[in-house]
Amino acid sequence: xxxxxxxxxxxxxxxxxxxxxxxxxxxxxxxxxxxxxxxxxxxxxxxxxxxxxxxxxxxxxxxxxxxxxxxxxxxxxxxxxxxxxxxxxxxxxxxxxxxxxxxxxxxxxxxxxxxxxxxxxxxxxxxxxxxxxxxxxxxxxxxxxxxxxxxxxxxxxxxxxxxxxxxxxxxxxxxxxxxxxxxxxxxxxxxxxxxxxxxxxxxxxxxxxxxxxxxxxxxxxxxxxxxxxxxxxxxxxxxxxxxxxxxxxxxxxxxxxxxxxxxxxxxxxxxxxxxxxxxxxxxxxxxxxxxxxxxxxxxxxxxxxxxxxxxxxxxxxxxxxxxxxxxxxxxxxxxxxxxxxxxxxxxxxxxxxxxxxxxxxxxxxxxxxxxxxxxxxxxxxxxxxx
Numbered sequence: 001x002x003x004x005x006x007x008x009x010x011x012x013x014x015x016x017x018x019x020x021x022x023x024x025x026x027x028x029x030x031x032x033x034x035x036x037x038x039x040x041x042x043x044x045x046x047x048x049x050x051x052x053x054x055x056x057x058x059x060x061x062x063x064x065x066x067x068x069x070x071x072x073x074x075x076x077x078x079x080x081x082x083x084x085x086x087x088x089x090x091x092x093x094x095x096x097x098x099x100x101x102x103x104x105x106x107x108x109x110x111x112x113x114x115x116x117x118x119x120x121x122x123x124x125x126x127x128x129x130x131x132x133x134x135x136x137x138x139x140x141x142x143x144x145x146x147x148x149x150x151x152x153x154x155x156x157x158x159x160x161x162x163x164x165x166x167x168x169x170x171x172x173x174x175x176x177x178x179x180x181x182x183x184x185x186x187x188x189x190x191x192x193x194x195x196x197x198x199x200x201x202x203x204x205x206x207x208x209x210x211x212x213x214x215x216x217x218x219x220x221x222x223x224x225x226x227x228x229x230x231x232x233x234x235x236x237x238x239x240x241x242x243x244x245x246x247x248x249x250x251x252x253x254x255x256x257x258x259x260x261x262x263x264x265x266x267x268x269x270x271x272x273x274x275x276x277x278x279x280x281x282x283x284x285x286x287x288x289x290x291x292x293x294x295x296x297x298x299x300x301x302x303x304x305x306x307x308x309x310x311x312x313x314x315x316x317x318x319x320x321x322x323x324x325x326x327x328x329x330x331x332x333x334x335x336x337x338x339x340x341x342x343x344x345x346x347x348x349x350x351x352x353x354x355x356x357x358x359x360x361x362x363x364x365x366x367x368x369x370x371x372x373x374x375x376x377x378x379x380x381x382x383x384x385x386x
Contacts, residue, residue: 006127007108009359013134014101016357017047020141022094030084033147034375039084040144041093042073043137048097049073051130054333055104059118059126065100120333123187128359129333132190135357142355143375145263146249155253157266162257164271165221166214169290172205172384173308180302183326184364192338193364195328199298205384206295206303208310210317210351211286214271216278216379217258219286220246230288235281238372247277248374274314275379280347280371283318283380294320295383297348297366304350304363313361315379316349323348323368341368353377 021029021044029041038046049069057063063070071077072086087093107115108127120126179200184193225245228236250258250269260269278286287293295303297319303309323346331337349367352360355377369376 003124003127006124006131007105009131010108010127010134011105013131013138013357013359014047016138017044017134017141018094018097020138020145021090024090026089028148029090030087031148032081032084033144033151035080036373036375037140037144037147038080039087040141040148041087041090042083043141043144044097045069045087045093046073046075047134047137048100050133051104052100054120054126054130055107055115059115059120060107125187125333128188131359135359138357139353139355139377142263143377146261147375149263149265150249150251150261153251153261153266155251157251157253157259159253159255159257159259159268161268162255163213163217163259163269165218166212166271167218170215170382171208172382173208173303174386175201175204175206175299175303175306175308177201177203180298180305182298182301182364184362188362189364190338190366191330191332192323192325192366194330194332195326197326199302201299201302203386204295204299205386206299206308207292207382207384208308210274210311210315210379210381212272213269213275216247216275216286217271219289222289224285224289227289230285231281232284234371235285238279238281242372244282244374247275247282249277274311276315276353276377277374278318278379279374280318280369282374283378286380287382290382292382292384294318294380296321297350299383300350300381301363309381312351313353313356315351315353315377316356316367317351317381318378319348319350320383321348322346323366345370347371349376349378 021040024040030039032039049066053066057066072083115121179198181196182199183196185196224230225239231239249260251261252258258269260267283294300317300319304312322344323341325342331339346368349369
């Protein structure tokens with residue numbers, strides 16, 4: 001992709017994040033609807049701050065615009081629970097963001113030699129990074145707004161066609177034993193996708209389709225949440241603490257019928273639509289119930305590269321393995337950019353959701369969350385031991 005095309009992509013990414021924030025009132029702007037999510041307005045400021053930090057502070061050595069707000073928009077310096085109260089009002093922050101973005105875009109469109117010759121600009125690395133950064137925060141903002149919608153839902157949603165359980169083993173594809181390439185390619189890839197690896201896989205099978213709402217309802221109706229044999233020790237502990245009995249985005253009306261809640265409010269759940277709203281523990285329990293397992297992320301990536309998988313961008317898909325560094329891993333563009341999450345308590349997800357932007361919907365992209373997180377748009381795809 002040319003530099004001009006990447007600049008257009010950056011403009012689109014900027015406008016999408018701004019668009020999610022523009023219609024919020026001051027209360028929703030500052031509201032933290034979930035303990036793992038920042039208020040929506042914070043993401044807009046953070047994205048502009050990050051863009052300005054890399055371009056002006058790191059590359060040009062100018063921190064006039066970033067130093068005064070670094071405490072608020074540097075994640076490690078202000079807890080999520082404190083960010084809402086510190087945010088400027090929507091009109092003031094929006095004006096600040098627009099001014100910064102205009103200034104930054106002017107530099108990027110006609111870069112001085114200090115910018116064009118900087119190592120971070122080689123092969124348009126910084127442009128790729130910023131597009132992906134905005135894209136990730138766009139999806140996180142959708143998560144936050146969805147949690148606001150869930151909190152506002154009153155349970156009064158009429159359903160003409162109630163969700164029905166579906167059983168039966170779905171079609172699977174086979175991956176022959178062998179050596180396969182996995183991993184990303186610079187300058188697009190994040191550091192945790194690099195360097196590209198040779199993965200040695202045994203013969204395995206993986207479902208062509210991800211698990212659907214109807215299939216998950218069958219698990220629920222079969223007592224999946226009440227069967228301790230389906231849950232490992234950590235899963236049983238999580239289940240007891242969470243008291244979960246359905247996906248995070250599902251609610252039940254007065255007639256006892258399930259419906260979903262999204263960013264625009266309640267909607268009818270369709271049996272053949274792809275499931276989302278479950279954590280890793282739930283994915284593991286469903287897989288055990290189905291006499292299957294979760295795929296290792298390399299099995300998933302290889303099957304995806306071989307064009308064996310369908311509907312890979314409907315929901316993030318939990319993988320069996322924890323998030324770990326590839327052999328030869330090096331942090332870039334800053335220390336602990338990914339390394340802080342190689343703690344054995346984050347698990348890999350692959351694919352993308354309906355809210356994932358194209359910039360990060362690639363076979364090599366590695367998402368990661370702790371095993372109890374279910375506010376994310378994540379489901380699963382089954383694998384089978386042979």
